[in-house]
Amino acid sequence: MGDKANAHPGAAGRAASADHPASVRNVVLVGHSGSGKTTLVEALALTAGAVNRAGRVEDGGTVSDYDEIEHRQQRSVQLSLVPVEWDGIKINLLDTPGYADFVGELRAGLRAADAALFVVSAAEGAEGITGATRMVWEECAAVGMPRAIVVTHLESARADFAGMTRTCAAAFGADDPDAVLPLYLPLHGEQGPDGHAPVTGLVGLLSQRVFDYASGERKESEPGADQLPLIEEARNKLIEGIIAESEDESLMDRYLGGEDLDYKSLVDDLERAVARGIFHPVLAAAPAADGARQGIGTVELLELITGGFPTPLEHPAPAVTTPDGTARPALACDPAGPLVAEVVKTASDPYVGRVSLVRVFSGTLRPDETVHVSGHGLTDHGHEARALHEADERIGALSAPFGKQQRTLTRCVAGDLACVAKLSRAETGDTLSAKEDPLLMEPWDMPDPLLPLAIQAHSKADEDKLSQGLARLVAEDPTMRLEHNQDTHQVVLWCLGEAHADVALERLRSRYGVQVDVVPHKVSLRETFAGKSGGRGRHVKQSGGHGQYAICEIEVEPLPGGSGIEFVDKVVGGAVPRQFIPSVEKGVRAQAAKGVAAGYALIDVRVTLLDGKAHSVDSSDAAFQTAGALALREAAAGARIHLLEPVAEVRVLVGDDYVGAVMSDLSGRRGRVVGTEQAPGGRTLVRAEVPEIEIGRYAVDLRSLSQGTARFSRAYARHEPMPPQLSEKIRERAEAAS
Numbered sequence: 001m002g003d004k005a006n007a008h009p010g011a012a013g014r015a016a017s018a019d020h021p022a023s024v025r026n027v028v029l030v031g032h033s034g035s036g037k038t039t040l041v042e043a044l045a046l047t048a049g050a051v052n053r054a055g056r057v058e059d060g061g062t063v064s065d066y067d068e069i070e071h072r073q074q075r076s077v078q079l080s081l082v083p084v085e086w087d088g089i090k091i092n093l094l095d096t097p098g099y100a101d102f103v104g105e106l107r108a109g110l111r112a113a114d115a116a117l118f119v120v121s122a123a124e125g126a127e128g129i130t131g132a133t134r135m136v137w138e139e140c141a142a143v144g145m146p147r148a149i150v151v152t153h154l155e156s157a158r159a160d161f162a163g164m165t166r167t168c169a170a171a172f173g174a175d176d177p178d179a180v181l182p183l184y185l186p187l188h189g190e191q192g193p194d195g196h197a198p199v200t201g202l203v204g205l206l207s208q209r210v211f212d213y214a215s216g217e218r219k220e221s222e223p224g225a226d227q228l229p230l231i232e233e234a235r236n237k238l239i240e241g242i243i244a245e246s247e248d249e250s251l252m253d254r255y256l257g258g259e260d261l262d263y264k265s266l267v268d269d270l271e272r273a274v275a276r277g278i279f280h281p282v283l284a285a286a287p288a289a290d291g292a293r294q295g296i297g298t299v300e301l302l303e304l305i306t307g308g309f310p311t312p313l314e315h316p317a318p319a320v321t322t323p324d325g326t327a328r329p330a331l332a333c334d335p336a337g338p339l340v341a342e343v344v345k346t347a348s349d350p351y352v353g354r355v356s357l358v359r360v361f362s363g364t365l366r367p368d369e370t371v372h373v374s375g376h377g378l379t380d381h382g383h384e385a386r387a388l389h390e391a392d393e394r395i396g397a398l399s400a401p402f403g404k405q406q407r408t409l410t411r412c413v414a415g416d417l418a419c420v421a422k423l424s425r426a427e428t429g430d431t432l433s434a435k436e437d438p439l440l441m442e443p444w445d446m447p448d449p450l451l452p453l454a455i456q457a458h459s460k461a462d463e464d465k466l467s468q469g470l471a472r473l474v475a476e477d478p479t480m481r482l483e484h485n486q487d488t489h490q491v492v493l494w495c496l497g498e499a500h501a502d503v504a505l506e507r508l509r510s511r512y513g514v515q516v517d518v519v520p521h522k523v524s525l526r527e528t529f530a531g532k533s534g535g536r537g538r539h540v541k542q543s544g545g546h547g548q549y550a551i552c553e554i555e556v557e558p559l560p561g562g563s564g565i566e567f568v569d570k571v572v573g574g575a576v577p578r579q580f581i582p583s584v585e586k587g588v589r590a591q592a593a594k595g596v597a598a599g600y601a602l603i604d605v606r607v608t609l610l611d612g613k614a615h616s617v618d619s620s621d622a623a624f625q626t627a628g629a630l631a632l633r634e635a636a637a638g639a640r641i642h643l644l645e646p647v648a649e650v651r652v653l654v655g656d657d658y659v660g661a662v663m664s665d666l667s668g669r670r671g672r673v674v675g676t677e678q679a680p681g682g683r684t685l686v687r688a689e690v691p692e693i694e695i696g697r698y699a700v701d702l703r704s705l706s707q708g709t710a711r712f713s714r715a716y717a718r719h720e721p722m723p724p725q726l727s728e729k730i731r732e733r734a735e736a737a738s
Contacts (some may be wrong), residue, residue, distance in 0.1 A: 018090045021312040021333045021415030025305050026092045026359075028109040031119035032130045033098035036152035040119060040285055041082050041095045043295035044302060048084035048091070077503050079105040079345050081357060081417060083400045089306040092417045100132055100708050101497035104446055104479030105345070108428070110139070111444045112344045112359045112417060115146040115309040117301075118172070122164045122284075123156035129171045131655070131709030137172050138681065146277040146309055147172075150301060154186055154286040157196040161186050165282050172280060178241040182282040183270075184300060185231055189214065199286050199296060203227060205235040206266055213296045242266055245273040267307075274308035281308070312415025317361040318342075319442040320431075323374050323388055328439060331362045335413040339363030339371065341432040342441050343423070346476045348511055356423045358412070358432065361441070365412040365420075365432070370394050372438040373423070375430030389425075392435050396421035428478045448713060449481050449494035451699040453501045454522065456491065458515040466491075469512035473504060480504060487524035487601070497700055523693045525600040525730070526644040526719045532557045534610075535635030537587075537627035542618070549615035550623035552576060552584050555608045556635045561718055565592055566606040576612035580624040584609055587628025596636035598643060598734040603719070607632065643727040644719035645691050652686040652702070654710035659684045661705055669694035670723075689717055 018024045029037040045051050082093045094109040096102075110116070118137065121128040140147055149172065151164050165182050173180035184204055188197035201212040203223055210227065212219045223231070239261065243251045246269040255261055273279035283304065285297035317331035320340060331340055345357040358365065365371075376388045398418045399406040412418035426432065433439040457463035470493070474482045481494040495501040508514045534555045541548040559566060567585045576584065585607075592602035612627070650671070654662050663673055663686060671690035679685045695714065702710050722730075 018413055018416045020335065021413065023088060024090050024092065024312055024415045025115070025309050026094070026113045026312065026415070026417065027115050027117055027305055027309060028094040028096060028113035029117045029119055030096060030106065030133065030136050031098050032128070032133055035098060035119045035121050035128065037095050037098065037119045039287060040150060040152060041093050043285065043287055043298050044093060045082055045084050047294045047298035048086050048302060050082070050084040077102050077105075077499075078347070079109050079357070081401055083417070086302045086306055090416070091302070091305055099499055100703060101495070101500035103496065104477065106136065107444060107446060108344045110145075111342070112357070113145075114312055114315040115148075115305075116140050118147060118149045120149060120151055120164060120168065121153040122151045122159035122161050123153045125160065125163060126167050128164065129167060131707045134171055135709065141277070144277045146274055147280050148274065148304060148308070149180065149280060149282045151282060151284050152286070154199040154284055154296065159199075161284055168282055178237070178244060179278060180280045180282060181238050181241045182234065182284070183238070183304070184284055184297070185234060186284050187212070199284075202284060202297060202300065203231055205231055205238045206263060206270070208235070211300070213294065218294050218299055239266060242270050242273060242279065245269075245279045247272065271308040274304070275310040275314060318444075320439045323390060323438050323440050333414045334362060335364045337362040337414065338437055338439070339365065339432065339434045340439050340441065341365055343426050343428055343430045343432070346426070346428045348472065348476065352421050354422060354424060356420045356426055357417065358420050359417050360412050360414050362414050363434075364414065365395065365398065365418065367395055367398050367410070370435055371432045372435040373426045373430050373432055374438055374440050375427060390438070391425040393423055393425050396423070427475050446478050447496060447711075449479055449496050450712070450714060451495045451497055451501065452521045452696060453493045453495055453504070454490045454519045455493060455516040456519055458517050462515050465512065465514045466516065469508050469514040472512060473507060485524065488522035490519070490522055492521065497703065521696055524646055525598070527595050527597050527600050527602045528604045528642050528644055529556050529558045529636070530640040530642050533635040533639030535631040535633070535638070537629065537631030537634065539623050539627040539630060547615075547618035548620065548623040548626075549618035550580070550612070550620075550627035552612035552624065552627045552631050553610045554588070554628075554631045554635060555610055556632065556639070557606050559604045559606050561604055561720070563604045565589060565603065568606060568608040570608055570610055571612065575614075576609065576624070577614050577619070580614060580619060580621065581609065583621045583624035584612070584628035587625035588632050590625065591629035591632045596633055597641040598731045600643065603644070642721040643730060645693055645722045646719050647689050647717045648692050648695060648714040649717040650688045650690050650695065650712055650714050652688070652710055652712040653679060653683055654686060654706055656682050656684055658706045658710060659686065662686055662702070662710065665701070665705055666690060
């Protein structure tokens with residue numbers, strides 16, 4: 001690496017189209033917001049000739065309408081694809097959002113990629129590697145995904161490449177720090193008046209060559225006599241690290257014996273170790289100077305990607321079954337094999353409609369062919385799994401996106417990525433396969449959205465469009481969940497965080513023309529009797545013509561939680577005629593559904609009908625329904641009513657350093673910690689029971705409390721009485737509103 005020619009033929013204006021999986025590299029860029037991922041993608045595209053001048057790649061993803069909210073807040077909120085070509089290799093660069101609220105886009109990028117570039121800022125030190133970034137590294141390590149590290153912002157006055165390299169080794173090389181080592185060291189120019197010496201080039205530790213970018217073009221030369229001692233220690237450490245991971249066990253003995261190992265053997269071993277995911281090189285990058293075509297380190301990085309990162313042939317495909325669940329043999333990345341592709345992202349384009357980003361794992365995808373679409377969503381989000389949906393659809397135009405351009409493709413072979421227009425029935429996570437041999441790919445995990453956003457249409461015109469707009473929004477983003485709460489009669493959009501919610505509202509407005517108002521989220525409270533009570537319902541009216549006459553007496557007593565409403569008939573002597581007893585029960589249940597104290601449904605009581613009176617002419621079904629409701633309300637007026645709140649079973653997976661803070665926070669939310677257990681990776685699982693009214697914003701608060709490293713899940717446990725002071729406040733609000 002590092003010996004290749006300075007010049008490279010431009011690829012601007014033509015679509016990169018792969019003929020074989022061996023000529024494809026799929027690389028996802030990972031890093032926190034502000035680490036420089038998008039700037040690096042732009043620099044790589046400029047160096048590869050995919051663009052002719054420096055400039056922001058406006059959403060190189062699957063849509064052409066770049067989100068206004070992203071311009072306004074200067075952050076990426078969605079996965080974007082930028083295909084470039086280098087030395088005859090097509091490189092699909094997948095730029096992911098760095099903000100935690102858009103982790104669904106990150107996971108889609110990981111699904112589509114075969115290797116990962118972790119981007120960290122030289123100006124931020126240890127703060128440049130967040131806990132969330134470490135967790136993604138561990139996820140990649142668990143599946144053996146090859147990884148390299150790119151240190152950016154070398155142009156900053158606070159940049160410390162050596163310090164950042166040590167930080168990376170400590171953060172990412174816990175098991176083997178010698179597997180995280182730099183391939184190049186930055187060279188600095190003369191110090192300016194402020195004492196800052198700008199980075200002007202790199203020196204290759206293996207090749208012992210200097211790559212000077214000071215003139216705006218990459219120039220290669222021999223190192224000066226004064227430069228060789230500066231790299232000797234780092235070079236020896238790198239060689240030892242490569243040898244330690246080499247499949248050739250004789251290399252270490254030869255090296256220790258003083259043999260001068262040839263450069264090509266070292267590079268070959270390095271590339272094999274990187275492709276196997278056991279060695280993680282650190283590279284340096286800085287943006288190009290004004291008018292320059294190549295940023296510092298971009299050529300070196302492109303060489304690593306093409307030479308050291310694996311082809312799709314080396315990356316095992318996810319498991320597949322038939323739609324009915326019958327296991328099928330493992331897929332081979334063969335363009336001539338059976339068609340199996342997956343929708344990794346769905347977006348809407350104002351001009352062409354729905355656009356799907358597809359990764360082909362087997363076979364070849366072609367325009368105008370009919371495929372079978374099958375899937376059931378990426379996750380059930382803790383609820384009953386969705387039914388499998390299946391349909392045959394015709395493939396529209398295939399394209400390779402770049403900015404606002406869509407470059408037409410004639411095919412997409414196994415291992416490659418492409419955008420497919422107008423797949424109206426396909427959702428993110430769905431499988432595309434041959435219609436005569438339908439298959440279903442194993443889904444990938446998505447985080448459960450746990451921040452509720454209650455919304456209502458701003459106007460009647462918005463109300464007419466709301467349902468369709470929400471359906472499209474959720475189909476595009478599987479990390480959102482739509483709920484129509486039957487108890488509170490609210491429309492709730494469950495999101496991953498506040499920024500995620502902001503983007504959802506902006507997309508509703510700008511893409512689908514729907515204006516909504518955010519309203520306070522309501523929790524489904526319940527009511528119950530604290531003790532026995534009796535009530536008499538008397539509904540007697542005579543206003544000319546047919547009158548109304550019904551009297552009933554009931555007794556109400558509490559039941560254990562989960563019992564619902566039990567109705568018992570103990571009438572003797574026919575005081576209430578048989579045909580009207582169901583009417584009394586119907587009236588009681590109707591009133592119970594409306595509530596008897598604060599407007600919440602009554603549960604867990606036994607209502608016993610003891611006595612009553614009827615009239616031979618004026619009694620009716622409606623009259624006894626009304627009497628039953630009146631009797632229940634009178635019984636409630638003379639009893640103590642408990643307001644019941646839902647309690648959730650909360651499971652928090654948190655690093656050991658934050659366990660105390662999490663447990664203290666849960667206690668402050670009226671939670672009861674019911675147990676803890678040790679989990680792998682220096683984490684603890686905390687189990688607690690917490691009132692749901694206290695965890696509406698827990699998704700946001702926990703992220704802040706644990707620096708983004710903790711995860712939690714919640715599940716309904718039961719309803720139980722609220723504290724009297726809270727219960728009284730809610731009753732007062734209900735009375736004021738009535």
